Amino acid sequence: MDTQVVIIGGGPSGLLLSQLLNRAGVATVILERGTRDHVLSRIRAGILEWGSVEMLREAGVGARMDAEGIPHDGTLITDADMVVHIDFKALTGRRVMVYGQTEVTRDLYAAQDAMGTTIVHGVGDVRILDLDGPQAAVEYTVDGKPHRLTCAYVAGCDGFHGVSRKTIPEARRQEFERVYPFGWLGILSRTPPVADELIYANSPHGFALASMRSESLVRYYVQVPLTDTVDDWPDDRFWAEFRRRIPSEAAARLVTGPSIEKSIAPLRSFVSEPLRWGRLFLVGDAAHIVPPTGAKGLNLAVSDVFYLHGALIDALRGNTAGIDAYSARALARIWKAMRFSWQMTTMLHRFEGEDSFAAQMRRATLAHLAASEAAQRDLAENYVGLPY
Ligand code: FAS
Ligand code: PHB
Numbered sequence: 001m002d003t004q005v006v007i008i009g010g011g012p013s014g015l016l017l018s019q020l021l022n023r024a025g026v027a028t029v030i031l032e033r034g035t036r037d038h039v040l041s042r043i044r045a046g047i048l049e050w051g052s053v054e055m056l057r058e059a060g061v062g063a064r065m066d067a068e069g070i071p072h073d074g075t076l077i078t079d080a081d082m083v084v085h086i087d088f089k090a091l092t093g094r095r096v097m098v099y100g101q102t103e104v105t106r107d108l109y110a111a112q113d114a115m116g117t118t119i120v121h122g123v124g125d126v127r128i129l130d131l132d133g134p135q136a137a138v139e140y141t142v143d144g145k146p147h148r149l150t151c152a153y154v155a156g157c158d159g160f161h162g163v164s165r166k167t168i169p170e171a172r173r174q175e176f177e178r179v180y181p182f183g184w185l186g187i188l189s190r191t192p193p194v195a196d197e198l199i200y201a202n203s204p205h206g207f208a209l210a211s212m213r214s215e216s217l218v219r220y221y222v223q224v225p226l227t228d229t230v231d232d233w234p235d236d237r238f239w240a241e242f243r244r245r246i247p248s249e250a251a252a253r254l255v256t257g258p259s260i261e262k263s264i265a266p267l268r269s270f271v272s273e274p275l276r277w278g279r280l281f282l283v284g285d286a287a288h289i290v291p292p293t294g295a296k297g298l299n300l301a302v303s304d305v306f307y308l309h310g311a312l313i314d315a316l317r318g319n320t321a322g323i324d325a326y327s328a329r330a331l332a333r334i335w336k337a338m339r340f341s342w343q344m345t346t347m348l349h350r351f352e353g354e355d356s357f358a359a360q361m362r363r364a365t366l367a368h369l370a371a372s373e374a375a376q377r378d379l380a381e382n383y384v385g386l387p388y
Helices: 012-023 035-039 051-056 063-068 087-094 099-113 235-245 298-318 321-348 356-371 373-384
Strands: 005-010 029-030 048-050 071-072 074-079 082-087 094-098 117-120 123-129 136-142 144-152 153-156 174-189 197-200 208-214 215-227 261-272 281-282
Touching: 005 012, 005 136, 005 144, 012 029, 012 051, 012 099, 012 153, 012 298, 029 123, 035 099, 048 051, 048 298, 051 094, 051 298, 063 099, 071 117, 074 087, 082 174, 082 356, 082 373, 087 373, 094 208, 136 153, 144 298, 153 298, 174 235, 197 321, 208 235, 215 235, 215 373, 235 261, 235 321, 261 321, 298 321, 321 373, 356 373
Parallel strands: 005 029, 005 153, 029 117, 074 197, 153 281
Antiparallel strands: 048 094, 071 094, 074 082, 123 136, 136 144, 174 215, 174 261, 197 208, 208 215
């Protein structure tokens, strides 16, 4: 065998899995389609569940996160000028960490380089073979030149558009999907955050999210129709729309500035079952996608890695119980996060053409949340992260 585990995809899933396996003495090779700069240029998640924080520390990549990350003990959920504070700490005893996925990925690349792990960038034509044989094989090209690796196991960490999920025969895959009729237009701006905590804002004009990366770098979003492009949203239009969707008390404090990044992400809920096909295991976005409203995407990838890394270490020592249980075990947590992300999205977004009853149901949900500690605890338990 050329190596023990071939990992397809050099995003957070693949890098974290490789780092944890390497620390346990397992040899890996990572095959990444993009350049490292391209991977690090993508602006994505911003919130880490505390379970993810602990996993990154266990992987030996927590130092910069602990130095630069911002722990948050709560969040604000608003409906026009009604403001509900969800106090994670009081309701669950736990918190979350504000630390961007880009920085997590940067820290993991640095750790993997220090480990001397082979990370091949610019791969193409990846094919995953011999999954039911005594060893698997992965074929790929670099600059048109063919390569082949044999290994004990393959981890499909190649995201929603990767090849791993599609390697499982379509007739053996069961896919579940909900595509939402809107997207999120996100900007980065070197301005101070409009509030100390995140604001998830429902308004008659649509959803907005006030997030951050530091005390001087904000990440703000507004819900936009899927037909919109970034060109439809010059900064002035973004700021005017964002200002009228957040509570007026926060809007009065808003500091605007030029966007240094602007992109539109579509929203979907998606799960593909099973997560295993012989010697292939799906991880993270390769297997599931959540709308970012619940801040679960990256965190689900981390819990998949938690389950799979231990299972692979055991399997390489002869105990296959973990890999046999991986799909069912990971899916149990995935579906709970899928539900929470769908519920947060349904509660906080204005659906085109929704009737007055639907709008009232959203407002009543938020009014109940404002009045019920039990409802707040349910939201808090899911947001800080359900147990692994
Ligand atoms: P990734 O998609 O991050 O990484 C997969 C890697 O595989 C990529 O580097 C890709 O280049 C590579 N790859 C693909 N095909 C390949 C092939 N054939 N061969 C080799 N390599 C291949 N989550 C949140 O919690 N909050 C957010 O605000 C948020 N915003 C998002 C915005 C966008 C536009 C997207 C797409 C996702 C967002 N997410 C968000 C979810 C995101 O953070 C994912 O959950 C996270 O990136 C999952 O990590 P991976 O599973 O590693 O997948
Ligand atoms: C972000 O900071 O990018 C972010 C935070 C919370 C979310 C989604 C995105 O739910």
